[in-house]
Amino acid sequence: xxxxxxxxxxxxxxxxxxVTESAAxxxxxxxxxxxxxxxxxxxxxxxxxxxxxxxxxxxxRAMPGDSDYWRGRLDLIELPKGV
Numbered sequence: 001x002x003x004x005x006x007x008x009x010x011x012x013x014x015x016x017x018x019v020t021e022s023a024a025x026x027x028x029x030x031x032x033x034x035x036x037x038x039x040x041x042x043x044x045x046x047x048x049x050x051x052x053x054x055x056x057x058x059x060x061r062a063m064p065g066d067s068d069y070w071r072g073r074l075d076l077i078e079l080p081k082g083v
Contacts, residue, residue: 001080003050005029010043023079026050030077034058034070046070050080 003026006017018029026048033046039060045068046058056077062069070077 001050003048003055005033005046005048007033007039008045008047026079027074027077030056030058030070031074034074037071048077053080055079 030048044060048055058070059068
């Protein structure tokens with residue numbers, strides 16, 4: 001399984017990309033992006049994909065309690081199970 005973690009803007013540009021085979025590394029990388037409060041309010045997403053499928057997207061314009069707001073609840077992310 002290949003995890004891709006990155007910031008994406010509304011023009012589909014990607015920055016701060018991490019690619020890893022490790023679920024643990026993927027969660028740490030996603031958490032580091034999600035916790036960048038300096039990005040709050042911007043039209044950006046922190047993306048966590050596995051083998052091209054969405055696992056979690058954190059919307060920096062979302063509010064706590066929204067389904068796409070992951071800050072403080074990363075332990076709820078369900079990673080795909082290996083084959």
